[in-house]
Amino acid sequence: xxxxxxxxxxxxxxxLVPDTWVLIKSADELENLEKRSSEDLIVPLALWLTEQQxxxxxxxxxxxxxxxxxxxxxxxxYLDRLPLVALNFPEFKDGRPYSSARELRQRWGYQGxxxxxxxxxxxxxxxxxxxxxxxxxxREDQNPDAxxxxxxxxxxxxQPGVIQPxxxxxxx
Numbered sequence: 001x002x003x004x005x006x007x008x009x010x011x012x013x014x015x016l017v018p019d020t021w022v023l024i025k026s027a028d029e030l031e032n033l034e035k036r037s038s039e040d041l042i043v044p045l046a047l048w049l050t051e052q053q054x055x056x057x058x059x060x061x062x063x064x065x066x067x068x069x070x071x072x073x074x075x076x077x078y079l080d081r082l083p084l085v086a087l088n089f090p091e092f093k094d095g096r097p098y099s100s101a102r103e104l105r106q107r108w109g110y111q112g113x114x115x116x117x118x119x120x121x122x123x124x125x126x127x128x129x130x131x132x133x134x135x136x137x138x139r140e141d142q143n144p145d146a147x148x149x150x151x152x153x154x155x156x157x158x159q160p161g162v163i164q165p166x167x168x169x170x171x172x
Contacts, residue, residue: 009138011125012113014151016144019137021063021084023117027051033058042086042117045070065117068096072103072110079110087133089118098131105132125150 010019024030024043033054040061048055048064055062064075065086075082085104087097097116104110115135116128122142129151138147 009140009142009144010135011138011144011147012135014148016148023065023086023137030055036060042084042115045074049074066097066100068094068100072100072108076108079104079108079112082112084113084115084135085110086115086117086137089116089120089124091119092121092124094119098128101128101132122147122150 008016008018010017021040021042022036024041024047026044027047030036030043030047030051037058038060039058040063041055041058042063042065043051043055045064045066048062061083063082063084063086064078065088066072066074067088068090072085075085079085087100089097101114101116104114113135114133115137116124116133117137118139120128120136120138120142122138125136125147128136136147138144
């Protein structure tokens with residue numbers, strides 16, 4: 001049980017779940033697109049923009065992942081067709097995806113899954129959730145069971161967030 005649990009690295013809505021999506025990192029991985037016709041794929045923005053028609057003709061679902069230097073505006077017109085948007089944390093100290101998640105939820109009204117990918121650590125999860133993330137693909141060296149406890153690290157927050165738009169002083 002423990003080895004199976006360790007292989008599950010996706011937390012979705014506070015629960016460890018198997019990941020049914022395939023994260024595509026380069027055009028080389030899409031060369032045999034017909035073999036991937038029924039798979040649900042998460043593709044980088046640049047690849048999605050250039051291969052959109054061929055990717056859309058497949059049976060499986062397609063999602064987009066944005067690097068930290070790519071803005072949600074690039075996909076704003078397509079959000080109603082994207083079941084998932086993945087935001088890539090290239091390294092711990094790059095926090096730009098926090099802002100992208102907040103913008104997707106608050107500015108663009110996105111209701112689909114926002115998934116954190118890349119350098120996703122236990123210590124970030126509480127704050128990611130407050131910004132609008134609802135799924136977290138943990139870095140491989142992270143303990144998934146320990147990561148689940150991160151959502152209970154703090155009882156409340158002073159600042160407003162996507163999940164609690166009023167600051168603490170307004171809730172009293």
